[in-house]
Amino acid sequence: MFQKQFCLVDHNTLASKALAAYFYAFSSEEQLHGVLAARPPGVNCLVLGSGSNVVFASDVDALVLHNVIQSIEVVDQTEESVLVQVAGGVLWHSLVLWSIEEGYSGLENLSLIPGTVGAAPIQNIGAYGVELCDVFESLDAIEIETGRRISLNKAQCGFAYRHSIFKTPAYIGQWVVVSVTLKLRSPKGGGGFDFKTEYGEIEAELARRNVARLTPKLMSDVIISIRQRKLPDPNVLPNVGSFFKNPIVTTDECNRIKNKFPALVHYPLGGGKSKLAAGWMIDQLGWKGREEGGAKVHDQQALVLTNVGGGGKAVVDLSKKIQVDVFDVYGVFLEPEPLIFV
Ligand SMILES: Cc1cc2nc3c(=O)[nH]c(=O)nc-3n(C[C@H](O)[C@H](O)[C@H](O)COP(=O)(O)OP(=O)(O)OC[C@H]3O[C@@H](n4cnc5c(N)ncnc54)[C@H](O)[C@@H]3O)c2cc1C
Incomplete structure (x- = not known):
């Protein structure tokens, strides 16, 4: 049933x-239940x-369950919106393209994010001013230990910036998200769509393209071209x-750091909080383009570490050096975004 030493x-x-x-x-889901029952x-x-969004720094002494369940189904609709239930193994970007093809809005800013729909709630994926939680309705998940199936709504998922309940000790690694239900805006409402254009280079790209009337498809194209320019494939x-x-x-x-480093890039969040640009700090410390032991900080994006031959362990080793350096200079701990398996 399983492949070994894969x-x-x-x-x-x-x-x-x-x-x-x-x-x-x-x-x-039947196959999932079957394999859970038959696992060694x-x-x-x-x-x-x-x-x-994972880093394998060593071999994985586990049964790796690769989710490829496929289906996209409209389960409810009104004039203004549709509820779409999507199986966990669907590729996120193919869902975005499907939604645009159908004329729905809500996912365009999340275009071209790699990965599957089932993983999207785990870190509440986000880009260009939009997060999964903005369109999220509910999810269904199966408990690995018992095979029990649950549904969780948005509040129960505890979404925050790159975070959900599935990253907390009580849930991490213990559930399989088998489907996610999203609420998208429908063109039938007739009121037009509200696009988020204020983030990053979107406005500049729209101006460059001389866009008269924005559509989900155009917005997605803009996001795709910005991402392709900025992020390594x-x-x-x-x-x-x-x-x-x-x-x-x-x-x-934030003010303490800014007093020392007036050029600090940061974004006020309200509620007495600010988000600091990790990439800016890493860049300032001269890490951009640096290569050590088969891992390299990307030449253009200081936040992106690449494997140039040393594998996951080399990337983790490099990330630790960056963490120490940033902490020493700015007094800030950089938390890794991917899950690291050592
Ligand atoms: C070039 C690039 C650009 C990216 N840009 C963005 C971005 O703009 N915004 C953003 O938020 N992220 C971004 N990411 C990170 C990544 O694409 C997302 O986190 C994505 O949701 C991961 O999906 P995956 O299927 O690859 O998950 P995996 O890497 O396979 O898994 C990630 C974690 O989720 C768990 N998991 C996966 N599937 C399930 C499931 N069905 N049920 C329960 N747990 C599960 C895994 O066990 C693991 O802990 C980017 C990654 C790359 C490589």
Whole structure:
């Protein structure tokens, strides 16, 4: 039933050559229940989508469950909106393209994020001013230990910046998200769509294209072109996107750092909090383009670490040096964004 000593190189965007003790790709909930019941005693499970937010720094002594369940279904609709239930193994960007094709709005700013729909709630994926939680309605998940199925609504998922309940000790690694239901805006409402254009280079790109009337498709095209310009393609340069979260600190702490480093890039969040640009701090310390032991900080994006031959361990070693350096100079801890398996 399972494949043994399975090389994960094609199943993680960092192209780490880690071996999984056992590997199984499931394309239905029945198959998932079957494999959970038949797994060797005492073997832990690890759910894997596209492997675009994991770092394998060593072999994985577990049963890797690769989610490839496919389906997209409109389960309810009104004049203004549709509820779409999507299976966990659907690729996120293909869902975005489907929604645009159908004329729905809500996902366009999240275009081209790698990975699967089932993984999207785990870190509440976000980009260009929009997060999954903005369109999230509910999810269904199966408990690995018992096979129990639950539904969680938005409040129960505890979404925050790159965070959800699935990253907390009580939930981490213990559930398989089998489907996610999203609420998208429908063109039938007739009121037009509200696009988020104020983030990053969107306005400049729209002006450059001389866009008279914005549509979900146009917005998605703009996001795709910005992302393709800025982020390295993992198929060319293995990476997991942003390696560190942008730290959130109190405004007092932000002011303390700003007094010392007036050019500090930061974004006020309200409620006495500010988000600091981790990439700016890393860049200021001269890490951009630096290569050590087979891992490299990307030439243009200081937040992106790439595997240039040393594998996941080299990338983790490099990330630790950056963490120490940033902490020594700015007094801020950079938390890794991907899940690291050592
Ligand atoms: C080039 C690049 C750009 C990126 N840009 C962004 C971005 O703009 N915004 C952003 O938020 N992220 C970004 N990411 C990170 C990544 O794409 C997302 O976190 C994505 O949701 C991960 O999906 P995945 O299927 O690859 O998850 P995996 O890497 O396979 O898994 C990630 C974690 O989720 C768990 N998991 C996966 N599937 C399930 C499931 N069905 N049920 C329960 N747990 C599960 C895994 O066990 C693991 O802990 C980027 C990554 C890359 C490589």
